[in-house]
Amino acid sequence: MNCEQAQENLGPYVDGELAPDACTALEVHLEDCDTCRAELATVRKLASDLAPQVDTLVPENLWTAIEQRLDEAGEATPPTARRPRWRVGRAPYALAAAVVFAVGLSLVGLVWTGSSAHASTVDFSVLLNGLPLDANQAFGKFLALYDAREGSLADARQYAPDLSFDIPDLLPGGFHLQAIYLLRFGKLEGVAAAYDRDGEFLGAVFHRPVAKEHFGQHKDYPCVVGKHDGHKVSVGAWRLVHLTDPTTCHCVLSRLDERTELPDVMAAVAPALPEGTGRHGH
Amino acid sequence: MIEHDLLERCRAGNRDAQRELYDQTSAPIYRLLLKMTASPDDAFDLAQETYLKAFTQLGRFDGRSSLATWLYRVAVNEALQFLRRAKQTRVKLQELAAEDCAASENGRTTARLDVNNALAMLPPNDRAMLLLRYQEGLNYRSIAATIGCAEGTVASRLNRARERLRNLLQNSYEWEGSDSPMHPKDRC
Ligand SMILES: [Zn+2]
Numbered sequence: 001m002n003c004e005q006a007q008e009n010l011g012p013y014v015d016g017e018l019a020p021d022a023c024t025a026l027e028v029h030l031e032d033c034d035t036c037r038a039e040l041a042t043v044r045k046l047a048s049d050l051a052p053q054v055d056t057l058v059p060e061n062l063w064t065a066i067e068q069r070l071d072e073a074g075e076a077t078p079p080t081a082r083r084p085r086w087r088v089g090r091a092p093y094a095l096a097a098a099v100v101f102a103v104g105l106s107l108v109g110l111v112w113t114g115s116s117a118h119a120s121t122v123d124f125s126v127l128l129n130g131l132p133l134d135a136n137q138a139f140g141k142f143l144a145l146y147d148a149r150e151g152s153l154a155d156a157r158q159y160a161p162d163l164s165f166d167i168p169d170l171l172p173g174g175f176h177l178q179a180i181y182l183l184r185f186g187k188l189e190g191v192a193a194a195y196d197r198d199g200e201f202l203g204a205v206f207h208r209p210v211a212k213e214h215f216g217q218h219k220d221y222p223c224v225v226g227k228h229d230g231h232k233v234s235v236g237a238w239r240l241v242h243l244t245d246p247t248t249c250h251c252v253l254s255r256l257d258e259r260t261e262l263p264d265v266m267a268a269v270a271p272a273l274p275e276g277t278g279r280h281g282h
Numbered sequence: 283m284i285e286h287d288l289l290e291r292c293r294a295g296n297r298d299a300q301r302e303l304y305d306q307t308s309a310p311i312y313r314l315l316l317k318m319t320a321s322p323d324d325a326f327d328l329a330q331e332t333y334l335k336a337f338t339q340l341g342r343f344d345g346r347s348s349l350a351t352w353l354y355r356v357a358v359n360e361a362l363q364f365l366r367r368a369k370q371t372r373v374k375l376q377e378l379a380a381e382d383c384a385a386s387e388n389g390r391t392t393a394r395l396d397v398n399n400a401l402a403m404l405p406p407n408d409r410a411m412l413l414l415r416y417q418e419g420l421n422y423r424s425i426a427a428t429i430g431c432a433e434g435t436v437a438s439r440l441n442r443a444r445e446r447l448r449n450l451l452q453n454s455y456e457w458e459g460s461d462s463p464m465h466p467k468d469r470c
Contacts, residue, residue: 008437011441012422016421017422043444050415050417055309059312066329129348236421
């Protein structure tokens, strides 16, 4: 691979859209080429400069303006008998999404009481599908699917004594803990945590390795994080990375780079990962 | 994933359902329009158009893309049409950027073309590509569905847009270090 070809592939590489063999070829080239490595840094910088820095507030009167025009156009049926907008049980997704939207992630577990007894599988597709629109919200839907309720770290340890995980208040890179959740994947206990770094979401899910993972239409590729082999699914700038030790699969959803920021974060939430396993999880 | 039942109720014109769909999606849609136009007023107007169009055309949504992608598509089309009709934003922003560039300290001109200014100076199509990818986090397949281009062309379109953005930024950075800019307007 020459520099021109390498540089054409840098964008797709950073975007998680490059096929695995092309990734390997590019990485080989990058090992030896300062120019292309510098170029890669520039592409990454541009990507992070373009990422939303602060939450944009939607003007409060926008809906009023839309509603007024709907009324004028006579498009909508008159407001129906005011049934509660978010109903427990009937529409779990809408409920979770709405609650997350309205008051943030921390309440999801408290109000969601529906049941969705899935066999011992962990289906990430609802999470992955929702990422392009709103990761925080997508994570809320995922939690709702598995009957999440909020708890403390002590609650989580007591609830899932067989899992090895840590949920520090502050992760490397400056992510602050927002909430801890106790989940149920069929017969198996799971634990999840939500973090925030100035509006940038990071989520962690811990489950027993025996639980089968599903990723919908998304492709799951092998990857290396620090000294550990794992696997990952990329959706846009988001990646869901899994590292497994004998008792626990540690899944972290973030926009962090696998080579730079992610290894420290994984080490912080997965303290019992054996050094340099060289083995592929699941 | 936006619930099937919610879609059906929106299609039937149920106001509560429309509000619910709006609540779930308006933050990213407004954010995209704001960056496309660089004007809160224009973004406000275009967001109205987007939802009115979405509610009336929801019957045509075939479910091949996600509803989120479809909404992005309606919004991007509104924005591109608007920008074509009135090239004002580009001109306005170029003026703004030029003002920034002309700010001088101790007789030395400093350029402060930040990524947002540079973004606003790009051709609208390039801007849409970069925003969909890096602000909204869409994958290439969804970008293709949103823009209405072949998935295979997304990478090269993004490369081109990125290159143009970098040129704008680089010129301003270089200029920051130089002592006597000859043609500030040209550089910015
Ligand atoms: Zn090279």
